[in-house]
Amino acid sequence: MALMQISHLSKRYKNSQKLAVEDISFDVNEGEVFGFLGPNGAGKSTTIKCITGILPITEGSISICGHSIVDDPINAKLNIGFVPDNHQMYEQLTAREYINFMADIYHVGKEDRKIRADKMLELFDLASVVDNQISTFSHGMKQKVCVIGALVHNPKLWILDEPLTGLDPKSSYELKQLMKEHCKEGNSVFFSSHMLEVVEKVCDRISIINNGKLVMTGDLDEIKSKSSDSSLEEIFLSITGVKEDESAFEISNDKEKVEDVFKNGEIK
Amino acid sequence: MGKLNNLLTLTKFNLRYFLFPRFENKKAKIKYIVAMSVLGLVFLIPIGGLVAGLYFLITATQNVEATRDLLSTLFALSQLVTLFFGISTYLQVMYLAKDKNILATLPVSSAEVFISKIITVTAMELLVEVALVLPTTIVTAVALAKIGYSLTVWYFALIPVAIITLPLLVILLISVFSFPLMKFYTFLKKHQTVGAIIIVALIVGLMLAIYIPLYTNLGNSDTNIPVDENGNPIEYTEEEQAQMQQETWENTLNNIGVIGKYSFHTLALAKAMFNESAGLNLLIYLGITLATFAVGIVLSIFLYRSTVQSLEENISINVKGSYEETSLMKSLMLRDFKTTTRDMSKFINFLMAYVMGPAMTFVMIFIMSMNSKGADESSMVYINAFSKGFALGYTLFMVGGANAAASVGFSLEGKSFSILKTLPVKGLDIFKAKLRVLDIASCCSVTVCMIIAAIMTKFNVIDIFGYLIAAVITVVSMNAYCLHRDLKNPKLDWNIIKDITKNNMSTLVPLAVTLPIAILSFAMPFVGIFIPNQYLASTVIWGVMIIAAVIYYFALRRGVFTKVDRMFEEVEA
Numbered sequence: 015m016a017l018m019q020i021s022h023l024s025k026r027y028k029n030s031q032k033l034a035v036e037d038i039s040f041d042v043n044e045g046e047v048f049g050f051l052g053p054n055g056a057g058k059s060t061t062i063k064c065i066t067g068i069l070p071i072t073e074g075s076i077s078i079c080g081h082s083i084v085d086d087p088i089n090a091k092l093n094i095g096f097v098p099d100n101h102q103m104y105e106q107l108t109a110r111e112y113i114n115f116m117a118d119i120y121h122v123g124k125e126d127r128k129i130r131a132d133k134m135l136e137l138f139d140l141a142s143v144v145d146n147q148i149s150t151f152s153h154g155m156k157q158k159v160c161v162i163g164a165l166v167h168n169p170k171l172w173i174l175d176e177p178l179t180g181l182d183p184k185s186s187y188e189l190k191q192l193m194k195e196h197c198k199e200g201n202s203v204f205f206s207s208h209m210l211e212v213v214e215k216v217c218d219r220i221s222i223i224n225n226g227k228l229v230m231t232g233d234l235d236e237i238k239s240k241s242s243d244s245s246l247e248e249i250f251l252s253i254t255g256v257k258e259d260e261s262a263f264e265i266s267n268d269k270e271k272v273e274d275v276f277k278n279g280e281i282k
Numbered sequence: 283m284g285k286l287n288n289l290l291t292l293t294k295f296n297l298r299y300f301l302f303p304r305f306e307n308k309k310a311k312i313k314y315i316v317a318m319s320v321l322g323l324v325f326l327i328p329i330g331g332l333v334a335g336l337y338f339l340i341t342a343t344q345n346v347e348a349t350r351d352l353l354s355t356l357f358a359l360s361q362l363v364t365l366f367f368g369i370s371t372y373l374q375v376m377y378l379a380k381d382k383n384i385l386a387t388l389p390v391s392s393a394e395v396f397i398s399k400i401i402t403v404t405a406m407e408l409l410v411e412v413a414l415v416l417p418t419t420i421v422t423a424v425a426l427a428k429i430g431y432s433l434t435v436w437y438f439a440l441i442p443v444a445i446i447t448l449p450l451l452v453i454l455l456i457s458v459f460s461f462p463l464m465k466f467y468t469f470l471k472k473h474q475t476v477g478a479i480i481i482v483a484l485i486v487g488l489m490l491a492i493y494i495p496l497y498t499n500l501g502n503s504d505t506n507i508p509v510d511e512n513g514n515p516i517e518y519t520e521e522e523q524a525q526m527q528q529e530t531w532e533n534t535l536n537n538i539g540v541i542g543k544y545s546f547h548t549l550a551l552a553k554a555m556f557n558e559s560a561g562l563n564l565l566i567y568l569g570i571t572l573a574t575f576a577v578g579i580v581l582s583i584f585l586y587r588s589t590v591q592s593l594e595e596n597i598s599i600n601v602k603g604s605y606e607e608t609s610l611m612k613s614l615m616l617r618d619f620k621t622t623t624r625d626m627s628k629f630i631n632f633l634m635a636y637v638m639g640p641a642m643t644f645v646m647i648f649i650m651s652m653n654s655k656g657a658d659e660s661s662m663v664y665i666n667a668f669s670k671g672f673a674l675g676y677t678l679f680m681v682g683g684a685n686a687a688a689s690v691g692f693s694l695e696g697k698s699f700s701i702l703k704t705l706p707v708k709g710l711d712i713f714k715a716k717l718r719v720l721d722i723a724s725c726c727s728v729t730v731c732m733i734i735a736a737i738m739t740k741f742n743v744i745d746i747f748g749y750l751i752a753a754v755i756t757v758v759s760m761n762a763y764c765l766h767r768d769l770k771n772p773k774l775d776w777n778i779i780k781d782i783t784k785n786n787m788s789t790l791v792p793l794a795v796t797l798p799i800a801i802l803s804f805a806m807p808f809v810g811i812f813i814p815n816q817y818l819a820s821t822v823i824w825g826v827m828i829i830a831a832v833i834y835y836f837a838l839r840r841g842v843f844t845k846v847d848r849m850f851e852e853v854e855a
């Protein structure tokens with residue numbers, strides 16, 4: 015069953031002429047880790063901001079657990095936990111105040127929040143600094159507080175934008191484990207990344223976006239079998255236009271042809 | 283040579299960045315100029331009062347020496363005003379601008395950064411001096427010419443010198459004191475309750491310290507009719523009355539001049555301007571200024587670096603927290619309050635927004651009472667009415683229209699506005715939470731204004747409650763209006779808070795909006811004069827004001843709530 019459905023999503027920023035994201039459609043199913051790939055400026059963050067309600071949508075629709083983000087934003091958002099790419103957060107609060115705030119907003123009881131937060135604080139080695147102001151934290155520590163804030167209400171859909179940049183190997187491993195565990199309980203994880211090895215290891219399915227348009231969606235084996243490139247990296251590079259002359263990808267880099275084969279963004 | 287180049291580049295950049303507004307198109311520019319003119323006009327009112335009073339006193343008393351002392355007082359006063367406005371500007375430009383980390387990585391010394399910034403701050407504060415010193419010195423010259431005293435070239439030559447050097451001295455003082463100020467803020471963050479009490483005590487103490495000596499000198503103008511041994515009113519001849527009048531004016535002039543007499547450095551400047559050992563006195567004045575300059579600059583270059591660096595070292599709150607469940611609204615309000623007060627730059631902005639109202643009310647009434655000294659009984663009635671009206675009008679204007687907190691309420695969130703958008707909470711609830719915090723602060727501010735006005739202009743019971751109700755309703759309506767205007771087009775990318783207000787119509791339009799009710803509040807007390815019974819008069823005055831306030835409430839506050847959700851959705855955070 016689809017936890018999140020995106021259909022024909024387009025987004026144009028107020029101050030810009032061009033569509034940052036154009037006619038994107040795909041589903042994220044229950045219990046899967048879904049990777050969202052694309053080069054810099056492709057439109058990953060824009061798409062994620064539309065899903066989480068940060069940006070108003072220009073066209074199309076997004077629904078989370080059956081609730082439209084436009085028409086029923088409160089219920090849609092109640093099912094999302096979000097970790098942004100810039101670790102934007104309330105630096106003046108202490109980590110505990112931040113967690114308390116998020117728990118209040120998502121209607122999490124006192125006991126539940128204590129159990130969940132303490133477990134993750136322990137996991138991320140943050141228990142000793144939980145009463146310090148977030149502004150005193152390092153980049154990675156802030157990221158971890160964001161994760162705890164996002165998971166304190168045990169959301170059906172966990173969304174992360176570039177979650178692994180800036181994490182040390184141990185934390186990076188813990189986070190990947192956490193993502194897998196989250197899915198085992200019937201929830202889903204949706205994240206954007208450049209790190210192809212990680213995507214290859216963790217994701218059940220992926221989407222690749224380039225220049226605002228969805229180039230392909232499917233599970234890894236499917237994608238690989240359709241392409242002459244053997245690794246995800248080669249596929250990624252040929253789609254995003256680096257290996258132009260080599261035409262390693264069967265359909266070459268010609269966008270028209272790519273779209274022809276991957277109609278509606280799904281592999282036939 | 284290279285050093286000088288760096289300094290020039292930085293200074294040019296800073297001046298352009300902090301001082302000059304940028305416009306998208308011509309229409310925005312025109313709108314901005316119009317709004318600024320309105321704002322200027324409003325600040326001209328107290329200056330106009332000051333200038334008129336000055337002219338009157340000088341021509342009436344014809345005392346040149348006292349006039350010289352008066353000028354010294356005015357210089358000192360202008361420095362006080364610069365100090366008041368300057369602290370916030372200084373801290374924002376120097377320490378709280380987000381560019382400080384970028385500047386720190388540039389291959390320029392912190393001394394160069396410091397000097398370029400101090401030039402910028404001085405340039406920003408120059409405006410206050412120009413607005414105060416220029417009109418008062420000119421009117422003094424005109425008044426002296428009227429009574430036949432001819433000034434020398436020293437006077438006119440030293441006007442520009444005064445305008446430039448007066449703020450310099452203050453800025454350097456601020457720069458030295460900013461270090462303990464920052465330390466004090468750190469202390470505040472750690473001990474919030476103690477801090478709040480200290481701040482309130484400081485403000486009240488400062489007001490009393492200014493007010494009590496002046497009040498005993500000026501305030502209680504002898505309106506009681508003098509009586510002879512039998513208790514009958516003494517009849518004076520016209521000549522005697524004129525004589526007494528003259529004496530009162532003389533006293534007033536001398537009283538005001540007292541401050542100037544003790545303000546040693548400005549007295550030297552005033553003496554030089556009046557050609558009393560001009561060379562020597564100018565030397566004394568410049569000597570004091572330059573000495574402060576030298577000491578200040580050395581000390582603050584030294585302190586600048588360590589203060590900037592210490593800002594990077596955040597303090598931890600160190601209170602063992604616990605998991606607590608709080609209601610949605612309260613949780614939103616707490617977040618709002620904490621993120622505002624624990625960020626120094628936002629905190630200063632917040633404080634200024636709510637201290638400015640009481641301070642301006644105080645200054646306004648003070649100037650009124652200065653002019654009222656020596657007035658006869660019938661004109662006292664008018665002056666009292668005038669003061670009452672000004673007290674409310676200025677409160678409404680400063681706490682309502684010029685509210686620096688409400689009109690940037692959402693912009694202040696900056697980049698973290700996007701977090702608000704991801705929350706499963708209606709935009710309206712977020713709006714309401716923010717509004718409540720602002721409303722509470724505004725109500726406190728208005729109450730302080732009321733207390734000041736009540737003491738200084740002798741309120742009766744009806745005045746007290748009438749003022750409070752009218753002001754609270756208006757201010758609360760303005761908060762909603764300002765906040766919703768900001769939500770329409772929040773400026774989330776900023777370096778210092780001035781970036782938000784600079785060339786932003788959302789902060790200027792509210793000024794125009796409060797104008798009608800402010801004008802009404804100036805006018806109503808005059809209507810009251812024609813009603814013989816003072817309680818009846820008060821009832822009429824405040825009745826009308828409350829009705830006007832309620833109209834504001836329905837026009838500005840009730841309507842906005844229906845639009846907020848939509849506007850919130852529209853923001854591209």
Ligand SMILES: Nc1ncnc2c1ncn2[C@@H]1O[C@H](COP(=O)(O)OP(=O)(O)OP(=O)(O)O)[C@@H](O)[C@H]1O
Pocket residue numbers: 027028029030034052053054055056057058059060061
């Ligand atoms: N606030 C904005 N206003 C106008 N255009 C924007 C804005 N933010 C992003 N864009 C444009 O939208 C496009 C997609 O940007 P987006 O941030 O979604 O890319 P991304 O895939 O997340 O890239 P990255 O890997 O670098 O994070 C870019 O062309 C960018 O210029």
Ligand SMILES: [Mg+2]
Pocket residue numbers: 058059060099175
């Ligand atoms: Mg991105």
